[in-house]
Amino acid sequence: MKELIVVATITAKEGNEVLVREALEKIVPPSRAEAGCIRYDLHIDLGNHASFVMLEAWRDEAVLAAHEATPHFQQLVSSIAGKADVQIIKLNQVL
Helix, strand or coil: CEEEEEEEEEEEECHHHHHHHHHHHHHHHHCCCCCCCEEEEEEHHHHHHHHEEEEECCCHHHHHHHHHHHHHHHHHHHHCCEEEEEEEEECCCCC
16 A cells, blocks of 8 residues: 655634744654654745645555544644644545
8 A cells, every 4th residue: 555645735824824833843743753654744835934835644544543633733733723724635646
């Protein structure tokens, strides 16, 4: 089975850019330390500093589900709720 790729685009609402960035930066180290995490990288859009992209790779869907249940992930969700728009795309490589 190929790894599961997640592309999460998080766009902070006006006035929340710093709070959202800090929350995203905080989740990176514990997420990278999780079993089954292959990649967990935070990026900023050079054309829009309110827009962030998290590129993730996980061993499989079960590992991703476990990540989404962790306290640090739940804290992120709680801390940016209403302060950012989030779009999540889950991918499997075809070729």
